[in-house]
Amino acid sequence: HSALTQPAxxxxxxxxxxxxxxxxxxxxxxxxxxxxxxxxxxxxxxKFLIYDVSDRPSGVSNRFSxxxxxxxxxxxxxxxxxxxEADYYCSSSTNTSWLFGGGTRLTVL
Amino acid sequence: EVQLVExxxxxxxxxxxxxxxxxxxxxxxxxxxxxxxxxxxxKGLEWIGRIRNKANSYATTYAASVKGRFTISRxxxxxxxxxxxxxLRAEDTAVYFCSRQREExxxxxxxxxxxxxxxxxxxxxx
Numbered sequence: 001h002s003a004l005t006q007p008a009x010x011x012x013x014x015x016x017x018x019x020x021x022x023x024x025x026x027x028x029x030x031x032x033x034x035x036x037x038x039x040x041x042x043x044x045x046x047k048f049l050i051y052d053v054s055d056r057p058s059g060v061s062n063r064f065s066x067x068x069x070x071x072x073x074x075x076x077x078x079x080x081x082x083x084x085e086a087d088y089y090c091s092s093s094t095n096t097s098w099l100f101g102g103g104t105r106l107t108v109l
Numbered sequence: 110e111v112q113l114v115e116x117x118x119x120x121x122x123x124x125x126x127x128x129x130x131x132x133x134x135x136x137x138x139x140x141x142x143x144x145x146x147x148x149x150x151x152k153g154l155e156w157i158g159r160i161r162n163k164a165n166s167y168a169t170t171y172a173a174s175v176k177g178r179f180t181i182s183r184x185x186x187x188x189x190x191x192x193x194x195x196x197l198r199a200e201d202t203a204v205y206f207c208s209r210q211r212e213e214x215x216x217x218x219x220x221x222x223x224x225x226x227x228x229x230x231x232x233x234x235x
Contacts, residue, residue: 003153034220038154045206045228046146046154051221089154093220096170098144103153 004029004090004101011107017078020104022090023071030071034093037066037075040103041086049088050075082108111135111224113207118229121197129192129229131207136224139163142210143183143190144222147203147231155203160190162212175201197233204228 005023012018022029022037029035035053038046048057050066053073063078073092077084085108090101117129131143145157158171160181169181178197183190190207208222 032220036221038222040154045225046208046222047225048221048223051219051223057223087153091154091156091222097172098156098159100146100154100156 004092004099006088006090006101006104008102009105009107011109012077012080013109014080014082016080017076018080018106020075020077020088020090020106022073022075022092022101024073024092024099025071028071028092028094028099029068029073032092032094033068035066035068035073036091036093037064037073038089038091039086040089046089077106080108084108113209113224113226115205115207115226115229118205118231120232120234122235123198123233125197125233126193126195127197127231128194129205129207129231131190131192131226133188133190133209136209138183138188138190139185140212140214142212143181144208144210145179145181145192146206146208146222147201148206148228149200149203152203154206157192157205159210165212194231197231199233202231202233204230 037050040046053068054066065076088104114132121127144159161168180193206228207226209224211219
């Protein structure tokens with residue numbers, strides 16, 4: 001398995017919505033609904049945002065949402081806020097291994 | 110407070126060994142899968158491996174990049190997991206995080222890492 005493919009960067013203005021894609025193959029994202037997303041602020045550990053493609057843990061804003069179509073998962077952030085500026089990583093797990101995407105740097109203009 | 114705390118990082122020469130620890134508090138380690146994930150400076154997250162709990166025979170799985178060189182173990186009585194690293198290379202230089210995945214129970218599985226440590230830095234250099 002190779003790393004999942006994410007765009008290197010995305011940007012948006014406060015109040016706008018952005019979507020980050022995460023592309024795998026038929027043997028990972030395409031077959032498993034075990035996609036999760038993490039937010040990492042500079043110098044900090046990753047923070048858990050989304051699990052099982054589209055579920056949010058308690059405490060995570062409903063401005064964050066996830067979806068999947070075929071081999072591609074997506075994270076949408078609506079109503080962008082300055083504090084959303086961070087790196088975002090997708091992950092997909094199989095029975096024996098985990099994959100991370102290369103990460104996407106979100107810039108809030 | 111639920112937390113994981115890594116320790117044991119430092120400077121090591123190429124070819125050397127190092128053992129990292131991941132101490133858990135506020136959570137039931139015995140009901141957890143422990144993962145190790147690393148991040149080279151300015152780079153993305155790389156999954157290294159994981160160890161399941163006693164009920165799952167402490168099964169381990171590793172990424173191809175570290176298989177045969179790294180070993181994950183755990184001591185549930187001490188609430189600590191370990192990452193033993195041998196034959197270290199310059200490309201192993203990174204911040205190493207441990208993270209927790211809830212272990213599968215009663216048919217329910219949890220495919221996410223919900224608790225992360227702050228990381229410990231390993232620098233492989235002569």
